[in-house]
Structures are given as structure tokens and as C-alpha cells.
Amino acid sequence: MSVRHGTIGLSEEQAALLESASKFCRDKSSIEAVRRLIDDELGHDPAVFEEMAELGWLGIAIPEAYRGAGLELAEVVPVVEQMGRNLMAGPFLSTTLAAQAVLCAGTEAQKSQVLPELVAGTPAALALMEPHADWDPKNIGCQAVRGEKGIELSGTKVLVTDAGVAKWIVASVVYEGSPALVLLDAEAITACKRRRETVVDETRRSFQLGLDGVSVAEDALLDVSLVPAALERTELAGSLLGSAEMCGGGVGCIDSTVAYLIDRKQFGRPIGSYQALKHPTVDAHLGIEQARSHVYAAAHTFENGREGEIAVRMAKAHAGPALAFAADRAIQFHGGFGFTYECDAQLYRRRALWCENQHGDALYHRQKLASLIL
Amino acid sequence: MSVRHGTIGLSEEQAALLESASKFCRDKSSIEAVRRLIDDELGHDPAVFEEMAELGWLGIAIPEAYRGAGLELAEVVPVVEQMGRNLMAGPFLSTTLAAQAVLCAGTEAQKSQVLPELVAGTPAALALMEPHADWDPKNIGCQAVRGEKGIELSGTKVLVTDAGVAKWIVASVVYEGSPALVLLDAEAITACKRRRETVVDETRRSFQLGLDGVSVAEDALLDVSLVPAALERTELAGSLLGSAEMCGGGVGCIDSTVAYLIDRKQFGRPIGSYQALKHPTVDAHLGIEQARSHVYAAAHTFENGREGEIAVRMAKAHAGPALAFAADRAIQFHGGFGFTYECDAQLYRRRALWCENQHGDALYHRQKLASLIL
Amino acid sequence: MSSPSKRERDEYRAEASAWFEENVPAQPDFMLPLTFMEVGTDDQFHFLCDWQNRVYEAGYLGAAWPKEYGGGGLDQAFQDIATEQMRRHGSPIMLNTIGLSWAGPLILDMGTHEQRERYIKGILSAEDIWCQGFSEPDHGSDLGNAQTRAVRDGDEWVINGTKIWTTHGNYAKYMILLARSIPDTPNKYAGLSFFLSPMRVPGIEAIPIRKLTGEYGFTETFFTDARIPGDSLIGEEGQGWAVAMRTLEYERSARGGQAGGLSIKVPDAEEVVDLARRARRSGRPAIEDPVVRDKLVELLIEDRGLGLCGARQRLAPLNQERPFSLGLSSKLMQTEFIRRLNEFAISMQGARAAYYVGDPDAIDDGTSQRSYLNAFSATIGGGTSQIQANIVAEHVLGLPKS
């Protein structure tokens, strides 16, 4: 298999989900709704999240044994892409990723207990990042020690998206010298010291999570032997879905910019007739088009071992800069209006900064790729 | 001294030389003359080179004791810049650099013998590069061994500019385990196996020089203790003057492109009115403007130790990509005509490739700078 | 006036340095703006008014402006030294930049003796804050198309229209105002006049605009039958375009005469290098990554290059062929560089790049993120970079109009 060539494909389910997600997200996440939720402490509409659960979207990539649809993450991609397109808020991504971690490394008991709940619409979250800001999920400072009160935790997790509403949180810790994952239930979460963080993407709700003094039962530990695989899968799943979200965002960003360039006139001409704005907008569009091709290919290849890893890292490495460029130019090309909070361009730019720095930025993934393909 | 701030200045001599060189090069190196000399085996007009010697330009940076003007390399910069602007051919640069090497590491006898000759207009050359293509002048494979016939040389030098006309060549070798410089006189040069190389810049004459079987007298060795400094100085002097030549080339390239953009009409408008051509031309112009500022600052600071080294490497790192961009866009913006041999844009693009790869490209100098300033 | 000697300059530098060393205020418990365009709260405003006044009283602002109007009457070299010392000692920015750098020099150059007496000292002392009314909502880049009307009525002008992007609009006492006093001229530029307009008269309302950072700093300014004195005009009636163009030259530093003083604190490449030492990527300081290093060097080269272009402007023989090249392009080059520099600064922060101003874990309190977003004020305001590129193309290279 040549490094140059990826493979792309589309399942019927993907096509169908693309269509329904497109309509759903457009309806449920108008730009007015997005802005209203920015000012809302919760940050999303629980009724919409519930509807998504009812549509079965939280179980797309969960086996039927746990009440899921038994499809793959590839089929989650169109949903997340359309959420991105409409800047839709809510714990869909967090819950999906937490479910993947449990699916990958959970004991049978954990899977049977937790996964059907998540499929049914219980929000969950992943707590992997720590203050060292290193994207390598194996770089873990938090500790889990067997003690009087069961497994006693310590350390701090940061940038835990949706920890404010999550009823389950999967956190990475070091246990007996090895990376481990521990499942925090609602009670344990309540025992954590939670602080809402101020993050650049105001459509997100992110939290710092202090684990000191929190303890869990021994059966909260996921299967230690499966943890390394689960950590890698989580990084790749997060990268895939984050890329899909960025591609959706890119399409939305370009659409709104194009509309402005057609509408707005200066010196008696629509500003979109000036090549100084027109051609970079084409560049931005083509950057997103390439990113989309990478994402669909990464979705198609995701379960394909090393090939999947290459495809996903390429998608993430391309999508981040593509959305950043599109949104940066969107601000500039809106002129004075682009400098206002009212203009939507800033929403996409902030979104780009957020997604780029989840699960590794472009340079991180290129450096991983260098080891994989050079 | 902050890394951010360079210093810039201009001597009266520089200003005067700029003025006279500007006129001289324009007169002596029309584009027709440039193209005629491309097809000429010799590649330059010896009468013009002689005139430059008569004007004293070959002795600008040579002390008065050796019949030079006793100024600095800073005063050579305007001459080389104007040569670059007019794509002027000839062994001026090679002779100047060879003279600097002799001045820096020659014995008193060598300086007294060779420098006045060079000042008077005897062409000379530097032979530093070898097939390994490494710009580090201390990476030397050629050997000099004391033997029956004196100092016996071996190995191959490549990309020796102007070796076809040089009466003196300064070549780097390893002698008794250390880097050394050896002065080849006309006889030794004749003994070398010379092959004219095919190089991308057709205004240049470059040669491979086989040293096997060539021997020189012991007094042809420059002062070994001064060689490391001379090698470094040569690299920096070559970088400074090469950058000046590129800046001149950049101005010439942009001037000719601008003239075409004003003149040529498509769809009923001069093509220079289209921002798709206009704005990148501005970018190219500003890239060259910044490069010029770096070069003048590097000239001003050249003799200033580490500050000088930083300034020179910055100039070279900036000028190369700036000229490459300007000339690349020049080809493109000339449209179909740009694709012909007849269009001058290709001359600048080939020049850019040549200069960029003399004395280290932008990445090489940035990497040196990283060690110096980070 | 002969240039001051090196000794005089050194002495002045030492005095200024000592004064700023002693007097630069400590960081208050709220965030200070990094540019004069970012003043969003009353706390910030009062703090900066006070500081500017103290600097002026100490003699380090308007040092080169005429003594008779409140300046120091010294050689420009001294003010340059004072400004440099502000930068070195981390002084907050000078609030009244529009007065100090644009309106002030204009009044000194073109105003009547009376106007100078009335306005100059208040500009320096920060007693009278100035704002600028050029842009309008429907034609931001097309200044010559200004539609705000000025109609003469007896001893007054009656102003109607809307201006936008008015820095300090809600704090200012005066505005430099471009308005149309002669309707329906064949050439749109010929109908414009330029006013020194009071802001605190009935019929003028300034509504703060929220910036993309979420903060404030500009207003949209509505004129509804606002009456301003008849002698507010500067320049002749109908000559407003020329006066506005001159003002833009002060703004772009293409023309001198400013009062001096730090108006913007932008990160420079060295600060980004410093950040690279502190920020961590992939478990090590960002500065240890070879790709980051290469980019840092590139940015340092560019930063120095821009400074050198400024210095080269003063060496005439090095600017012979296209003498306006560096002057007309400096805004474009500088502002785009700052935007890219900030963008890169964010990229070195690893996962912490996702924090924003106000989070205790944000690196340097999110300065990079905020400065990146704020950088657009400079790539858009005062003529977008795209307009600047047109200016360079047409006025420097001689390319045809778009």
C-alpha cells in the first residue's frame, strides 16, 4: 500500500445519517440558538441531547449487545460534521468518546452497566489531559493507590469537556506503575473539586477536575491490560471526530463568508468581486475540501490498524490549519464587522483554536506521521 | 543588544559607489548583453571586468598596503547589488571572495604577491565545495600531503565559479589533519582536470576541478592557524555579497514584472489592475524591501563579530526565499510569455536558485541562527 | 535649533529612565489594555488618564511640541528618548493617542492660533480625550464616500449621520470629524469638510460596540441634528479630503509631528521566544522542538527586518527609486506580522492554547489569544490590509487601479 493513496468509501448508513443530521442540526442549532447557549451556564439544550439519544445517535458505534446500532465510528462522522457545521453545543462528542473508551477497555460488567446508559442519553466525559499540556495520553501524573477507602485518587485533570453534566467520567491515572483508566460515577464526580474553565471556544463547557481525596471502588478500574489500546483509540477517535467537526465548521464558515462577500458593497461593487478577497476565499474553500476528503477516508479506514492511524492523523493535521485559515480570513474579509462580537467569524476562529488543541495539533500529528511513514 | 534590533548605516563611500555602480552596470549589462553572454563560452566581457578594476572596485575592501582602497566589504555591497540588478556576469564576486581569503589567512609574502594582482584585475576563484554538497566549509575531503613534488593534492572540488578564467584559485584541503587553504597559481590550475559544469544559472561559469596529481610548492599553503577564521569569513562574505546580488536581482525582477503588468492587457484591462496579480506583486516587492534592509544592516555590521554573523545569516536567510518568490511569481504573472525562454523572468528564477545554494540556503542559515540566538 | 549633543541626550535618557523606573505604576487588579483602542471599562479609562497626565506633568509627553501651547519646546530627539524609556520600563500605553498622534499634529500644522490654544494642552494632559469620526457603517474602506452631512445654519453646523469604530467615542470630549458639507459634487471628494467637533452636545450618542474578544473599545456614534460651533472647521470648506489624507499620514507615521508616547504594546518576537522557553509541547519546552525553533528564527528575522525598514527610511540614498515604499507599506507589513506572530505564539502552548483570558491556567493570562484576536483591529482598521496593498501597488509600484 503506497503512502500516497488513501481509500475512501461511503456506507448507506453514513449517507442516510448525513442527510438526517444535516436537517436536524440546522433545525436545532440556528445561530441565534448557538449564541443564546453561549450565555447559558449549562451551555447546551438538554432536550436536544435527549432527542439525539432517541434518534439512536449515541449508540451508533456501540454493539447491539449494549443497545447500540452496531455500526462503526465512520457512521458517527456525518453527525459530528453536521454538528460542527451548525456550531451545535452539547456533550455528544464527550459521551461518544467516553463510550469508546469503556467499550475498548471496560470489563464486561462495566460495559453492561455503562454503555446502555450512555446510549440512552446519559452524558459522559473523558478526563485525560493534565496541567503539563502534553497530548500524549500516556503522560499521566494522576495517581490511583489502593488504600483504606478503596482506590484512592490524586492529582488534577484539566480541560475536561462537559464534566459539568457528565454522570460518568473516564479518567486516566497511574495505577501500580502502569497507565490505567478509572470510571468515576456520579458520586465520585461530585466528590471532585470542579472548576469551570474559561476557554477560547465559548460554545464549550470545560472543567478542571481535582481528584485529591476522591476514592472509588476497585471495580471502577477498567481492564489494565487493555488500557494502552484504549488510550490510543481514544486519541484517534477524538482526532477523527474533531476533524469532522472542523470540516463542518469550515463549510459553515465559508458559506457565511461567501454570503457576506456577495451582499456587502464597497466602492460601488460587491466586495466578493475583488480578487483580494475572492481568491483567498477559494483557497480556504479548497483547504476545507481537501480536509473533508481526508476525513471521509479516515472514517472509512478507521478500523484498519496502521492504515487507519495514518489516515486519521493526516485528517487532523490537515483540518486544523484549514479551518484556522478559513476563519482567520473570514474575520479579515468581514472588515470592521468582522472585528465585532456580533459577527459569526469569531465563533469559527475560536472553534478552530479549540479543536486544533484537542488530541494534538497539526505539528504533533505530523511528527507522529513522520515516524509512521518516512 | 537585543536580537530583535539590527543597526543600519551608510557611509559616504557606499552612497557614492551605489550611484556610480548603478549607472555602470546599467550601461554595461543591458539585457541584450546578458543574453549574448549566456551563449558565449567565456560568459563575460573581459573589457568590462578590466574597467571595473580600473574603477578600483576590485580593491575596495583591500588595504592600501596592497594597493586597495582600504574600505570594507560594506562598500562592496552596493557594487554587487547593482550587478545583480542587471544580471551582470563576470568574475567580480569570485575574485573579491578569493582576495578576502588571502587577506584573512595569507602569509605576508602571499598577500604582497597576490593581492595587488587581484586589485589590478587578475581574476581569481575560491574552490571550497565538494561532491558531498555540504555547505559547511570545514567539511573537506580533498587532501594535501607533503611528498616528493612538494605538497601533493588529491580529491575533487565542484561548483568552482569562474575557474575557467581564474589565474589564482584558493582551495580548501586537509593538511596534516587540519583544514588548510592552498593557493593554486596558473600553472597548478592548468594541471587540474577542469570540466565546465552545467548549472541552472546560465549567466554563470562553474567548473569541476580534479586535484589528483596536482602539486604545489610548500609556500602555497596559507597560514594554517588562520584558516578556520578565513573559512568562516569566506562563508559570511559570500553570504553577504550573495544576498546583495539577490536583492539587486529582486529589484530588477519586480521592475520588469511591473512593467509587463502595466503594459499587457487581457479582458480589456491591464492585467496589473487585477488584484490576483497586483497583491502578490506587492508581497514580492515587500519581501525584497525587507531583504534589502537586512543586507544594508549586515553590511554595516559585518566586521562586528557575532553581531555581524547574525546580521549576515539573517540577510541570506531572508533574501533567498524573497527572490525565489518574486521570480516564481514573475514567471506565472507573465502568463504564456513567462513560459518562454525569451521572457526574462526565468533568468531571475535561475539566478535565485544559484544564489540560494551558494554558501548555504535559508534553512541552513536559520539553523545556524537557532544556535546563535535561541 | 541644532541637534542635541550625545551628552545632552545621555543625560536626558538617564533622567527619563530614573523617572519611569520610579513612577511606572504597578499592575492594577484589572487587566490593562495593550493598545489605546482597547479601553473597555471605566477603571481602565481613569487609570490611563491619570497615568498620561503624570507623564505629561513630568515632561515626557509633547516634549517637542511648542512651549506656548503647553509642550516642552525641546528637540524631537528628546521625546524619542522618553518614548523609548516608556517602552523599556513597561509603561502602560498613552490613552489619548488620537489626540497626541493625529489631531494634535494636525492642529499644530493647520489650525489657527486660537485652535492651538484651545486644544493642545488638553490633549497632552489627557483632560480632553479625542476620538476620530471617519468610517461609516456602509462604506468602511471607502472614506471618500462619507455620507454624514454638515449643514451650515447661522453660526453653527448641523450634523446628521453615523460614524463607526469610534475609539473612545463614549469618553471623548472632541472628535476629528469628516463630513459632507456640499452635496452632489461631481467628484465625491470635493464635498467633504473636516471638523474639530465637540462630543458633549445634544444629538450625539455613542453606543459601545462589543469586539470579537468580548471586550469593548469602540462605539458607533450617531449624530441627530447635532449643532456644533461654526468655527469647528479646520482647513477650508470642501478641503476635508485633503485634511483627512494628511491625518492618515500622521496615523501611518508617514508624516511626523506627533507628541510621542507609547500607544501600542505589541508582543515582539523576542517575547515569543521567551514564551517558547516557558510553554511546553509534548512534554518538553517548545523551544526544544526543531520545527518550532526554525519558525522562531524566521519570525525573529522578520521582526528585525521590519525594524530595519523603519531605520532605513531615514537613509535617503537607500530609498532613491521608490522613496515612498517603506513609508506606505509599514502599516501593512507590521500589522500582518503581529497577527501571524500572535497566531504562532498560541500554537506553542500545547493543550493550554485552548484557555482564554480570565482562566488562571491560561499562559500569561491568555495574552496571546487575546492579542491575536485584537490584531485584526490593525489589519482591518485604518484601511484593511487589502486596501493597504492597493495603496502600495498603485502609489509605490505604479500599478493600475483595481
Place this chain on the structure above:
Amino acid sequence: MSSPSKRERDEYRAEASAWFEENVPAQPDFMLPLTFMEVGTDDQFHFLCDWQNRVYEAGYLGAAWPKEYGGGGLDQAFQDIATEQMRRHGSPIMLNTIGLSWAGPLILDMGTHEQRERYIKGILSAEDIWCQGFSEPDHGSDLGNAQTRAVRDGDEWVINGTKIWTTHGNYAKYMILLARSIPDTPNKYAGLSFFLSPMRVPGIEAIPIRKLTGEYGFTETFFTDARIPGDSLIGEEGQGWAVAMRTLEYERSARGGQAGGLSIKVPDAEEVVDLARRARRSGRPAIEDPVVRDKLVELLIEDRGLGLCGARQRLAPLNQERPFSLGLSSKLMQTEFIRRLNEFAISMQGARAAYYVGDPDAIDDGTSQRSYLNAFSATIGGGTSQIQANIVAEHVLGLPKS
């Protein structure tokens, strides 16, 4: 015709593979062109004519064209397999690309039965080489403004004017020619007609143009009272613009029906990676430099992305909103990528980057340097990248005309 089964395709692939394995000619002692636009010597021309003819005779060219006109009458899938095998086995390029990919499909789609009988077989066998007469010296990008005149005179058309960038102009037997047969139409497009013109008639002269590489490959073609048959017209008189636009769609692969066959061998990112292993910078293989590595990965990502965009075009649900986006942008994206890729390939060669084609020490005989310069033929020819960007802006994004 139902799609061939996997087994049928596998069998065909094996046969084709074996044939090319056996028959691809060894490199002659002169340099072969990497694209059909770079044929500059008679040696090259005859070598490639012969090779195309052999491929055709073996059935691997025009496999999907109708049997009655000389094609193979097979499913398109087989031709795609054959073309892929050419690439895999390092086949030289197919010389008569203008015939195979543009004129041929046009004649099959729009020509009369007679025209098909007259032209198609000669296109496939390389007996009749075709060239294209679209661009003119004074308006390269503005095709619709073509000034070459065609005047009906009895049973003939009389042609006067000049065409430029005629690939194979000095070798071709026929030209697809866009000329103005109706002068002074209010709409400049309405006066154009499209001809299948013979080249070997009195009054047509093709003068080779020297390319920026120093080599040849194009001509300027002069028509002086050249008389061509009355039935040379394809499409109606006055419909030439529509026919030309259709031809450009074949050229840009936005419309199918081409005979297949390799027409361009461009370096891909993997070849550049291979070069990075062999080329040395600073005393070590270029691929060991972290900055080079990062750039190589970036280029590999882009290379794959472009291929994936091609593959995505065939998946309708993934192209719903802007269905022409990928088709109309592929020329722009591909050609600009190739230019940058070659430029980067040069940059890895250390000091040896300064060599050029013909020097024994040039890496890969200077292919990177020559390919970089030749890459402009594709970013300029067939509509410059700037024109392509306008097309994408207007026809994909719906932005207004410039």
C-alpha cells in the same frame, strides 16, 4: 453493458501487466519528455509515435471507444486498468494526448459518422497527430476574444490569424481550431466557430517556441489565407464557444470519454521522499533533518488529499452542496501542488541544487529543476491558476465576477 466482474477485471489486469512488463521500451540515449507538451526533438517524436502505436495495436488505448471506429468496444473499467498498468510499469507518455483526450471524445460525441470514420482510428494509432488552436498572442486567457478569422469562400473556409502555444504544432496533421466566422456580433462569443482543420495546407506555418527550460514543445502557428475544407466545421457555425467549453471540460476531466493512456508523468510526493533519502544536506541525508521531515509529511498529506478528492468525486452524497467543486478545482489544486512539490525537491539537494539537466553530477539528471520550470506550463496553460481561481469562485462559490 453491465460492469465487468472482479474476475474479468483481474484477468485483464494480469494480461495488461504482463504485456507492459514485456514491452515497455528501455530508456533511449536521449531524454524523454515527461509530458505530452514537452516534445522538442524529432527523436523524441518518432520514439513516442512508435510506442503509442504499439500500445494501441496491443489494445490498451481506446479500449472503451467504439469498435466501428477503431476502438476496443470494452467497458471503461478496462481502459482504466490499462492506463494504471502503464503508470505502474513506467511506460513513456502517450504522445497524441490532444487527439486522445480532447479532440477524440469531441468527435465521438458531436461529430458526424463520416468525421468519426475519418479521424478516430488515426488518433489512436498516432498516425494523425492533433494539436489545438485556442490561445492567441494578444489574449491568452481571454479565449472568447479570439481574433483569428474564418471566411466562407465557396466550398472552403479561408483562415487568417495567429495561434500560440500550439503543442505539436510542427508535427500535427490536424488542429482543433477556434476562429471567428461572424464578425461584429454584439456578444463576442456568438461569432465563434469550431473547426477540425488540416495543418498541412499552404498558408499554415508553425514556428517552434523555446521554453523557459531552453527546450522546445510548442509553436506559434500563423494562418495566411489558409484554405480548409468546408466540412471542417464541428457543431453549428456560431456555436464555437460552446464546443470550445466542452473541449475544456474534457481537458479538465470534468467530462469523460477520453481514450485513456498516460499523458503526464509528474513526480509525486513519494518520489520526493525517496529523493530525500538520497540527497544530502549538511553532511547527512536530507530526510534526517526534522524540518525537512515535517515538510515531507505535509506534502504527503496534500498529495494523498488530492487523490482522495478525485476519489470523492465519484461518491455523490459527499458532494451534494457544491457538486462541481472538486471537478472545477482539480486543475488548480493539482498543478499548483506539483509546482511547489518540485520546488521543494530542489531545496533538499544542498549545493547540488545548482546543477541543471545535462550535468553528470546533477541529482536525477536535474529532473527536479526541469520539472519545476516545466510545471508552469500547467499553472499557466489551459487557463492560468488565477483564471482557475476565478472559475472556482464564480461557478462553485457563486461569488461575483471580478
